[in-house]
Amino acid sequence: MKLTSKGRYAVMALVDLARFDTVNPVSLRDISLRQGISLDYLEQIFSKLKKNQIVKSTRGTQGGYVLSKKPDEIKLTNIFNAVDEKVKTVQCKKESKKGCNGKATKCVTHNLWDELETHINSFFEKKSLEDLLKNNSERIN
Amino acid sequence: MKLTSKGRYAVMALVDLARFDTVNPVSLRDISLRQGISLDYLEQIFSKLKKNQIVKSTRGTQGGYVLSKKPDEIKLTNIFNAVDEKVKTVQCKKESKKGCNGKATKCVTHNLWDELETHINSFFEKKSLEDLLKNNSERIN
DNA sequence: ACATACCTGACTAAAATGGTCAAGTTTAGA
DNA sequence: TCTAAACTTGACCATTTTAGTCAGGTATGT
Numbered sequence: 001m002k003l004t005s006k007g008r009y010a011v012m013a014l015v016d017l018a019r020f021d022t023v024n025p026v027s028l029r030d031i032s033l034r035q036g037i038s039l040d041y042l043e044q045i046f047s048k049l050k051k052n053q054i055v056k057s058t059r060g061t062q063g064g065y066v067l068s069k070k071p072d073e074i075k076l077t078n079i080f081n082a083v084d085e086k087v088k089t090v091q092c093k094k095e096s097k098k099g100c101n102g103k104a105t106k107c108v109t110h111n112l113w114d115e116l117e118t119h120i121n122s123f124f125e126k127k128s129l130e131d132l133l134k135n136n137s138e139r140i141n
Numbered sequence: 142m143k144l145t146s147k148g149r150y151a152v153m154a155l156v157d158l159a160r161f162d163t164v165n166p167v168s169l170r171d172i173s174l175r176q177g178i179s180l181d182y183l184e185q186i187f188s189k190l191k192k193n194q195i196v197k198s199t200r201g202t203q204g205g206y207v208l209s210k211k212p213d214e215i216k217l218t219n220i221f222n223a224v225d226e227k228v229k230t231v232q233c234k235k236e237s238k239k240g241c242n243g244k245a246t247k248c249v250t251h252n253l254w255d256e257l258e259t260h261i262n263s264f265f266e267k268k269s270l271e272d273l274l275k276n277n278s279e280r281i282n
Numbered sequence: 283a284c285a286t287a288c289c290t291g292a293c294t295a296a297a298a299t300g301g302t303c304a305a306g307t308t309t310a311g312a
Numbered sequence: 313t314c315t316a317a318a319c320t321t322g323a324c325c326a327t328t329t330t331a332g333t334c335a336g337g338t339a340t341g342t
Contacts, residue, residue, distance in 0.1 A: 201340030
């Protein structure tokens with residue numbers, strides 16, 4: 001299972017973006033400075049966020065990024081999927097048409113991971129950017 | 142967050158163990174053959190399971206491992222903790238007594254990860270080995 | 283005594299992570 | 313029109329983690 005800082009950075013950056021300015025584009029340089037995330041790394045992340053229609057970009061001077069939906073329409077699942085943070089548990093080695101590990105049946109843990117995945121995903125599907133904004137409205141960074 | 146095959150192997154091996162013989166010790170060699178897990182790797186895993194009082198060992202010929210508790214008393218949390226599969230989300234860099242990333246306040250995602258961690262742990266705390274045994278009673282491996 | 287099975291620790295190849303670096307293209311504004 | 317700010321793309325890389333292997337033990341039932 002993966003759930004690393006790329007996903008965390010993505011969330012941090014989007015919260016920053018949403019809070020800082022809802023109308024004018026916000027530059028990655030500003031986000032980089034405020035959140036302490038490498039600019040180059042942010043660019044990779046936002047490239048993916050853009051492909052997944054989570055943000056829109058404006059080029060040129062005074063350019064930057066804006067959310068492409070309202071914060072309550074952006075679920076955390078969307079964000080994690082966008083940056084390839086697949087909430088996927090370890091897979092059994094799939095051997096052709098057989099079960100796990102080349103055996104005839106599914107391995108004993110197969111259903112377990114499926115269940116867990118569903119469980120975690122449901123958590124992320126309920127949470128939106130909006131929720132995080134409310135939760136942190138008193139903070140500066 | 143970590144949740145990799147070491148934890149999965151531990152669960153597979155324990156289910157195998159529990160189902161195969163509840164009285165006599167089961168050798169790692171047998172588990173290794175039945176589950177297709179490297180013997181050397183199993184030994185590492187069982188060493189940790191033993192330290193955490195999840196299994197008991199008997200040495201010598203006809204030796205092996207037995208569960209040290211009843212299957213319904215062994216929760217998945219116990220297993221994952223034992224093999225160092227800490228269900229821990231990515232941490233913010235902790236700077237001395239300050240907040241995350243050297244700032245004065247907690248970062249916006251801080252609470253989120255805490256919440257997620259609790260959510261996942263509660264899933265694993267509810268699930269016991271017994272549950273897995275029941276779920277897979279019709280299977281062979 | 284000897285085979286079986288547990289026990290321990292060092293080691294390692296491959297993959298993932300968390301970035302950096304370089305070389306653009308686009309566009310607002312002077 | 314020129315230029316700097318800002319987005320865009322893709323290659324590259326050091327470090328860490330993962331998923332083991334290998335080599336040597338030690339203990340014990342028969």
